Amino acid sequence: MSRLDDGLREALRRVDPGPDFTRAVLERAAARPKESWWRRLAFGMRPPLVRWAAAGLVACALLATGVEYQHERQQRAEGEAAKQQLVLALRIAGAKLHGVQEKVLERANRE
Amino acid sequence: MRIAAILSMACLPMFAQDFRIPESVEKLATKATETVDVSLDGALLHLAGRFLSDKKPDEAQARNVLNGLKGVYVRNFEFDKEGEYTWDDLEAIRSQLRGPGWSKIVGVTSKRDKEHTEVWLKTEEGHAGGIVVVAAEPKELTVVYINGTIDMQKLAELGGKFGIPPQTFDVPGIPPGVPRGPSPTPKNDAGKKPAQD
Numbered sequence: 001m002s003r004l005d006d007g008l009r010e011a012l013r014r015v016d017p018g019p020d021f022t023r024a025v026l027e028r029a030a031a032r033p034k035e036s037w038w039r040r041l042a043f044g045m046r047p048p049l050v051r052w053a054a055a056g057l058v059a060c061a062l063l064a065t066g067v068e069y070q071h072e073r074q075q076r077a078e079g080e081a082a083k084q085q086l087v088l089a090l091r092i093a094g095a096k097l098h099g100v101q102e103k104v105l106e107r108a109n110r111e
Numbered sequence: 112m113r114i115a116a117i118l119s120m121a122c123l124p125m126f127a128q129d130f131r132i133p134e135s136v137e138k139l140a141t142k143a144t145e146t147v148d149v150s151l152d153g154a155l156l157h158l159a160g161r162f163l164s165d166k167k168p169d170e171a172q173a174r175n176v177l178n179g180l181k182g183v184y185v186r187n188f189e190f191d192k193e194g195e196y197t198w199d200d201l202e203a204i205r206s207q208l209r210g211p212g213w214s215k216i217v218g219v220t221s222k223r224d225k226e227h228t229e230v231w232l233k234t235e236e237g238h239a240g241g242i243v244v245v246a247a248e249p250k251e252l253t254v255v256y257i258n259g260t261i262d263m264q265k266l267a268e269l270g271g272k273f274g275i276p277p278q279t280f281d282v283p284g285i286p287p288g289v290p291r292g293p294s295p296t297p298k299n300d301a302g303k304k305p306a307q308d
Contacts, residue, residue, distance in 0.1 A: 028140035089149040094275030
């Protein structure tokens with residue numbers, strides 16, 4: 001038991017690191033690279049309120065984008081439908097006027 | 112005061128569109144086996160124009176025609192049997208076109224085919240401000256109304272595109288390009304027989 005005591009005492013004996021130890025530690029701390037911005041941001045967002053606010057903003061942005069996309073899709077569908085109707089109207093008008101033109105020319109040729 | 116305001120608002124559509132497809136003609140849709148109903152007012156025409164591509168020559172030309180148009184209205188009815196519409200239905204159309212500014216430029220009747228077609232043109236300040244085509248066949252009736260400033264030259268250039276027969280819109284009696292000069296005296300169609308075959 002006394003040998004164990006002696007061994008522990010020896011291992012845990014206070015040892016003076018020397019005068020350069022403090023200086024070396026401070027130099028290494030000063031030379032340590034700065035944290036990246038996203039690490040700092042992530043650290044800053046650790047409080048729950050900030051996290052929820054950020055999530056809310058992202059959700060609003062996504063919702064607005066979705067609404068805008070839907071609106072544009074609907075307008076596009078309406079526009080295409082209007083365009084098809086216009087082409088149909090011009091086709092019908094053209095066919096009837098062409099018929100008139102043919103009849104008039106036919107009679108003109110007969111006379 | 113309130114009654115006057117309501118009455119004036121009720122009359123507003125009458126002034127905004129000087130030709131209206133009569134209700135009696137609209138009701139023919141219930142008898143028709145096939146109906147084409149196109150009503151494009153200014154806003155819808157503008158919307159349609161936005162989707163006509165400048166990169167496609169056909170659509171770019173159609174877009175040119177749209178400039179100045181206020182509305183395009185088409186009613187086409189196909190019936191199973193003859194006699195589904197009457198001369199009175201056509202008269203309801205013609206009575207509107209006897210007003211100032213409108214003149215019948217073409218009237219073609221075929222007794223053999225029992226067909227009658229009329230083309231009416233509205234002139235405003237020396238240019239075409241509207242066109243109405245009424246084509247009556249035994250089992251088909253078509254009414255086309257194009258409202259607004261019409262450049263007949265640009266309209267003629269649409270012939271051969273979108274399934275439109277070529278050399279169409281070259282309406283006999285209308286000189287190429289925009290007609291100039293004062294509005295012609297409207298013809299009184301009352302009592303006049305249509306052109307005979």
